[in-house]
Amino acid sequence: MAVDGLSCSLKASYNDFNLDVSFSVRAGELACIIGPSGCGKSTSLQLIAGLLKLDAGSLILNGKDLTKVPVHERQIAMVFQDYALFPHMNVEQNIAYPLKIRRDPKANRKDRVARLLSLVALEGYQKRRSQELSGGERQRVALARALASQPQLLLLDEPLSALDAKLRKHLREEIRRIHEETGITTIYVTHDQEEALSIADRIIVMNEGKVMQQGKGEDIYNSPNNLFVASFMGEGTTLPYSIIPKTIVNPESTRPFVFKPQEGEHSIFFRPEQALVQDDVNLPLSEYLPHLKFKDAEVVSCEFQGTHFRLACLWEGHTIICHSNHRPKKSRVTLGVRMRNLQEFLNGQSTTKSNLSNFD
Amino acid sequence: MSATNNLQYRRFYRTMPIGPMAVLTLLFFVPLLFTLSSAFITEEGFSLSHIFSVFSDPYTQKIMGFTLLQAAVSTLASLLLALPGAYLIATYSFKGKRFILALSAIPFVIPSILVVLGFVIFFGNNGFLNKILMDVFNLQEPPLKILYSFPAIILAHTFYNFPIIMNLVSSYWEHMDDTCESASWTLGANKIQTFFSITLPRLIPAIVSAASLVFLFCFNSFAIILVLGGGPQFTTMEVEIYRQARMMGDPSTAAALSLFSILVTSLLLIWYNTTQKKLARSETYRNARRNTEKRPASLAGRLLALLYTIFSTIFVLGPIISIVVRSFMAAPSRSAQEVFSLKWYRQLLALEQATGHMGSALGALTNSLLIGLTVALITVPFAVSLSVAIRRKQKGSSLLELVGMLPMTVSSVIIGLGYYLISSKLRGGMSLSYTLVVLAHLVIAIPFVLRTILPEYRKIPLSYMHSSLTLGAGPLRTFLMVEIPLLRGAMLTGGIFAFALSMGEFNATLTLANSSIVTLPIVMYRLIGSYNFQGACALGTILIAVCVIVFLVSEMAKGGTYGR
Numbered sequence: 001m002a003v004d005g006l007s008c009s010l011k012a013s014y015n016d017f018n019l020d021v022s023f024s025v026r027a028g029e030l031a032c033i034i035g036p037s038g039c040g041k042s043t044s045l046q047l048i049a050g051l052l053k054l055d056a057g058s059l060i061l062n063g064k065d066l067t068k069v070p071v072h073e074r075q076i077a078m079v080f081q082d083y084a085l086f087p088h089m090n091v092e093q094n095i096a097y098p099l100k101i102r103r104d105p106k107a108n109r110k111d112r113v114a115r116l117l118s119l120v121a122l123e124g125y126q127k128r129r130s131q132e133l134s135g136g137e138r139q140r141v142a143l144a145r146a147l148a149s150q151p152q153l154l155l156l157d158e159p160l161s162a163l164d165a166k167l168r169k170h171l172r173e174e175i176r177r178i179h180e181e182t183g184i185t186t187i188y189v190t191h192d193q194e195e196a197l198s199i200a201d202r203i204i205v206m207n208e209g210k211v212m213q214q215g216k217g218e219d220i221y222n223s224p225n226n227l228f229v230a231s232f233m234g235e236g237t238t239l240p241y242s243i244i245p246k247t248i249v250n251p252e253s254t255r256p257f258v259f260k261p262q263e264g265e266h267s268i269f270f271r272p273e274q275a276l277v278q279d280d281v282n283l284p285l286s287e288y289l290p291h292l293k294f295k296d297a298e299v300v301s302c303e304f305q306g307t308h309f310r311l312a313c314l315w316e317g318h319t320i321i322c323h324s325n326h327r328p329k330k331s332r333v334t335l336g337v338r339m340r341n342l343q344e345f346l347n348g349q350s351t352t353k354s355n356l357s358n359f360d
Numbered sequence: 361m362s363a364t365n366n367l368q369y370r371r372f373y374r375t376m377p378i379g380p381m382a383v384l385t386l387l388f389f390v391p392l393l394f395t396l397s398s399a400f401i402t403e404e405g406f407s408l409s410h411i412f413s414v415f416s417d418p419y420t421q422k423i424m425g426f427t428l429l430q431a432a433v434s435t436l437a438s439l440l441l442a443l444p445g446a447y448l449i450a451t452y453s454f455k456g457k458r459f460i461l462a463l464s465a466i467p468f469v470i471p472s473i474l475v476v477l478g479f480v481i482f483f484g485n486n487g488f489l490n491k492i493l494m495d496v497f498n499l500q501e502p503p504l505k506i507l508y509s510f511p512a513i514i515l516a517h518t519f520y521n522f523p524i525i526m527n528l529v530s531s532y533w534e535h536m537d538d539t540c541e542s543a544s545w546t547l548g549a550n551k552i553q554t555f556f557s558i559t560l561p562r563l564i565p566a567i568v569s570a571a572s573l574v575f576l577f578c579f580n581s582f583a584i585i586l587v588l589g590g591g592p593q594f595t596t597m598e599v600e601i602y603r604q605a606r607m608m609g610d611p612s613t614a615a616a617l618s619l620f621s622i623l624v625t626s627l628l629l630i631w632y633n634t635t636q637k638k639l640a641r642s643e644t645y646r647n648a649r650r651n652t653e654k655r656p657a658s659l660a661g662r663l664l665a666l667l668y669t670i671f672s673t674i675f676v677l678g679p680i681i682s683i684v685v686r687s688f689m690a691a692p693s694r695s696a697q698e699v700f701s702l703k704w705y706r707q708l709l710a711l712e713q714a715t716g717h718m719g720s721a722l723g724a725l726t727n728s729l730l731i732g733l734t735v736a737l738i739t740v741p742f743a744v745s746l747s748v749a750i751r752r753k754q755k756g757s758s759l760l761e762l763v764g765m766l767p768m769t770v771s772s773v774i775i776g777l778g779y780y781l782i783s784s785k786l787r788g789g790m791s792l793s794y795t796l797v798v799l800a801h802l803v804i805a806i807p808f809v810l811r812t813i814l815p816e817y818r819k820i821p822l823s824y825m826h827s828s829l830t831l832g833a834g835p836l837r838t839f840l841m842v843e844i845p846l847l848r849g850a851m852l853t854g855g856i857f858a859f860a861l862s863m864g865e866f867n868a869t870l871t872l873a874n875s876s877i878v879t880l881p882i883v884m885y886r887l888i889g890s891y892n893f894q895g896a897c898a899l900g901t902i903l904i905a906v907c908v909i910v911f912l913v914s915e916m917a918k919g920g921t922y923g924r
Contacts, residue, residue, distance in 0.1 A: 001671075007419050046826075049826075050829075050830075051826050051829070051830070066667035070829070070834075071829040071830060071836050072831075072833055072835075073832075074830075075832070076830060077829040077831060078826070078827060079827075080823040080826065080827055081823070082821060082823055084821060084824045084826070084827040086824060086828075086845075086846075088843055088846055089844040089847075097828070097831055097833075097841075098831040098832050098833075101831065101832045101833045101837065102832060111562050140570050144830070145827075145828075145831065146827075148831075149830075149831045149832050155830075238375065329556075346841050
């Protein structure tokens with residue numbers, strides 16, 4: 001068990017919802033908890049903060065057991081979804097609040113507030129009232145206030161969900177910068193996979209009160225543990241394993257593919273950017289590369305998404321999603337996916353000894 | 361998944377309501393127990409015979425019938441007067457609309473003794489209205505002779521209550537989206553068909569709710585019936601309870617009668633609550649107001665709006681202004697015309713030899729101010745801690761809220777009766793009597809103050825408290841540094857409200873107090889009884905000033921919330 005950082009195992013149940021998760025975050029790391037709404041990610045955060053009571057489990061932060069410590073003594077700060085800036089205080093009073101609680105000398109407080117405000121790039125905002133601030137400014141003040149308490153751990157509960165898309169992107173870079181400057185261990189809750197991928201050192205994917213997978217962003221995206229993680233972290237197409245013999249192109253030069261269908265729901269999965277589109281007869285894939293070839297797929301829809309076109313194609317009753325650099329000239333196209341880009345799942349779980357993953 | 365399960369905090373919030381609950385039990389249930397026990401317990405012990413004999417008496421039955429009848433007629437009259445106004449306010453924008461709306465808030469703050477006085481001064485045989493009519497039409501006799509009759513009761517109740525209906529219905533109407541009406545027009549219905557088949561049915565819950573509230577007020581009306589009814593011919597339950605207890609010396613009959621009153625009031629309150637819930641469910645409120653920018657189109661409409669404005673101004677403001685005007689008038693000699701004079705204020709402040717009941721006016725004023733201040737200072741912390749308990753408690757919070765609102769189910773006359781029964785058991789001097797007055801006022805004020813503070817407390821997002829906790833402040837510090845400052849406006853409004861309620865409290869005070877106890881409304885009542893109307897007006901003007909302050913403060917506090 002790591003001495004530095006957070007390691008926790010949280011068990012709690014509410015009516016018909018059971019939460020049972022355990023994960024750890026290394027000191028100085030920024031971890032994202034991601035999952036669909038109702039998966040228990042905000043509940044986990046409140047359990048860590050101490051706002052909710054654990055039924056069982058443990059919570060150890062920097063070697064100290066916090067399981068029985070009350071909220072205000074945990075040194076775990078939290079930025080709430082609605083920011084919760086106290087409306088009867090101005091920006092300075094809000095940020096100085098934890099300093100006042102700790103009885104810091106008055107002169108220090110002013111200085112510290114000024115430094116925190118410059119950290120969040122809001123110099124000179126001391127006397128503003130919270131109602132006069134824009135959403136993004138409120139978010140920064142809330143962050144500065146949380147940092148003022150010099151927490152051992154910082155919790156951010158969907159801090160950007162109330163902001164518009166452009167501002168979200170900017171502020172998420174800001175949060176990353178502030179995290180790098182302060183080095184505070186941080187847990188960030190979001191339901192937006194793009195946000196999680198871009199900001200986090202480590203991602204914890206949750207569903208229905210359980211941890212589905214944790215690890216680096218690229219690992220989770222590229223080799224998901226199960227179909228839930230695969231489809232939650234990005235788009236993709238799931239097809240039955242049984243279509244392989246019909247579509248496989250496996251030149252003699254490489255080793256032969258052994259078709260081994262198994263009992264249960266046996267499926268393959270690939271991301272849209274890994275499916276290549278050809279509107280003429282030939283694929284842009286060389287024939288010597290082992291791949292699946294979906295001939296005569298009908299283009300059902302074609303959406304322009306700025307960097308690429310997103311196509312939905314109907315092939316023998318299956319919908320295949322793929323990206324293309326240009327709009328297909330024909331209504332019927334051929335699609336190709338390399339064998340190495342296929343993921344194999346049995347009953348929703350990744351098959352660890354897949355003969356696909358070692359292919360080519 | 362409500363938060364704050366932590367034991368430590370639970371303990372903090374669990375201990376909060378213990379004090380208030382104990383006090384409320386003592387203040388409310390003990391007097392009620394006295395009342396009920398004197399209804400059931402006779403010399404032979406527990407018995408229902410007394411109750412039976414009271415309720416089988418045709419005289420009692422007649423009073424019960426009359427109480428319900430006058431309440432029904434008053435409600436109907438108020439509806440007739442209020443609905444056109446509600447229509448105008450909700451549909452059009454016209455000059456004087458804001459003025460009417462402001463006027464309609466008056467009955468919420470004005471004490472009933474002022475209504476009585478204003479009514480006598482304005483509609484009485486020597487009242488302003490008769491004088492004006494006599495001057496205009498050159499009459500020798502006053503044309504309106506309505507005082508001390510059934511119409512007087514109805515008219516006073518209407519004056520007192522129609523603005524309440526107008527206010528409630530029009531605010532509901534204004535927020536009702538008008539796309540349904542537009543849809544009806546596009547489907548081929550004309551304006552009148554649309555009104556009766558679409559608009560009116562949608563309004564019914566609001567109308568029923570407002571009407572039941574007014575019915576409740578009229579059912580429990582006391583001062584108006586006592587003075588304007590003018591005798592046993594027009595006696596309602598409340599007045600009869602007072603008469604039996606204090607004039608006939610038969611408190612056990614009064615207690616028996618109060619059973620009926622409590623029963624009806626409770627049923628009405630339950631009914632009112634269901635209408636309120638229905639109201640909340642029946643319409644998905646839209647924040648965008650309907651289009652009320654249009655002015656009345658036809659000449660007739662414009663005239664109607666103008667007439668309504670003038671009429672309601674005279675009707676509501678006339679009596680109040682009359683009180684103020686009359687308080688500055690006095691006749692230099694018995695036969696002379698009345699001229700401007702500060703005589704009554706000089707008597708009030710004991711600057712000149714007072715006549716009759718005016719002698720006790722200064723004492724009454726200081727008493728009322730002191731009692732009001734005490735009541736305000738006690739009820740506010742009481743209501744705050746009760747609000748905290750209600751919001752934080754997961755189980756039994758609705759029970760707690762119900763207990764807090766319970767004093768509303770019992771009319772103030774019956775609360776007065778309970779304290780009267782207690783005082784007859786205790787031996788004590790003046791200070792005991794005044795203490796009982798304060799306690800009775802507390803019981804009456806608590807539900808109102810709770811109703812001011814609890815909704816504001818509920819508006820504070822839980823995340824404020826949670827973030828204070830995560831920032832290192834304990835529950836007590838969070839309470840003092842976050843919750844209390846955010847409630848400042850509501851606490852001020854609630855306090856002022858309690859103060860005004862106590863200043864104008866008449867029913868309970870009259871029922872419980874012996875003749876040596878004087879408060880402002882009591883002295884006003886005695887002055888009216890001895891036909892010294894100008895003196896009563898001088899005291900009334902002070903009460904009006906208090907009401908104006910309440911009104912202004914509550915308006916200011918509305919604007920002063922933190923824009924949440």
